[in-house]
Amino acid sequence: MEQTVSYTLDSTLETVDHAEEKAARIATELGFEEDEVMQISMAVREGAVNAVLHGNAYAPDKKVILAFERTSEDLVITIRDQGKGIDLKGIPNPLATENLLKTSGRGIFLMRSFMDAVEIRPSQTGTEVKLIKHVRGASAGGKEGSQ
Amino acid sequence: MSMKLSTRQVDGVTIVDCSGRITLGEGSVLMRDTVRDLLAKGHKKIILNLGDVNYIDSSGIGELVSAFTTTKNQGGELKLLNLTKKVHDLLQITKLYTVFDVKDDEAAAVKAFK
Numbered sequence: 001m002e003q004t005v006s007y008t009l010d011s012t013l014e015t016v017d018h019a020e021e022k023a024a025r026i027a028t029e030l031g032f033e034e035d036e037v038m039q040i041s042m043a044v045r046e047g048a049v050n051a052v053l054h055g056n057a058y059a060p061d062k063k064v065i066l067a068f069e070r071t072s073e074d075l076v077i078t079i080r081d082q083g084k085g086i087d088l089k090g091i092p093n094p095l096a097t098e099n100l101l102k103t104s105g106r107g108i109f110l111m112r113s114f115m116d117a118v119e120i121r122p123s124q125t126g127t128e129v130k131l132i133k134h135v136r137g138a139s140a141g142g143k144e145g146s147q
Numbered sequence: 148m149s150m151k152l153s154t155r156q157v158d159g160v161t162i163v164d165c166s167g168r169i170t171l172g173e174g175s176v177l178m179r180d181t182v183r184d185l186l187a188k189g190h191k192k193i194i195l196n197l198g199d200v201n202y203i204d205s206s207g208i209g210e211l212v213s214a215f216t217t218t219k220n221q222g223g224e225l226k227l228l229n230l231t232k233k234v235h236d237l238l239q240i241t242k243l244y245t246v247f248d249v250k251d252d253e254a255a256a257v258k259a260f261k
Binding site: 016046103110113 | 170209242
């Protein structure tokens with residue numbers, strides 16, 4: 001993988017699958033282990049779902065920007081939509097007893113569970129989500145060799 | 148791989164054998180329609196056999212919760228059978244493992260219905 005690759009994607013369900021597939025492929029190429037690849041691809045899937053459904057609301061004129069960047073220490077994945085932004089304070093804790101049986105609201109929680117850091121920057125012109133996974137053991141063959 | 152479901156009856160219990168991915172879109176809708184159809188036909192003892200489910204996302208988790216609560220609200224009972232490690236881990240981190248009645252032996256799961 002080059003240092004940064006970026007994709008502009010439609011606001012469709014297919015985009016969610018494509019984003020997940022790209023994440024799995026890139027994470028594999030970078031030498032992440034199978035469990036980590038699953039975690040990264042699932043976090044990207046959840047981010048893409050939020051961008052397509054809640055951000056862009058399937059609007060055909062709005063795009064999802066998906067970018068993968070390999071820094072010296074991290075894989076940084078950015079997912080940006082063109083929606084109206086989200087109210088982070090309005091997102092309930094899915095682990096609270098009263099929310100356990102809710103049928104939605106676990107996406108951001110899963111992203112935070114699977115990644116080392118998650119940064120969410122909402123604005124009126126869209127939401128940007130950064131998913132960060134540390135590349136552990138910089139001297140380990142696969143991850144270093146794939147830079 | 149998209150999701151596939153098939154149902155069979157064992158001693159008055161409906162076992163839904165699921166395979167593939169339970170994710171936003173087709174997989175979730177198929178799961179929802181199948182459970183609702185079973186309940187509408189009066190089949191209220193349901194086991195979701197997830198032994199061949201290799202992937203589930205937050206929408207799929209939501210569908211499992213929905214299936215569980217819908218069945219319960221209609222006086223039925225729904226159990227999960229044969230969780231793969233991935234699904235097991237997901238239910239653990241979302242604290243749903245203790246909410247669902249999870250079994251790893253089909254005969255025991257069938258017998259466990261009241």
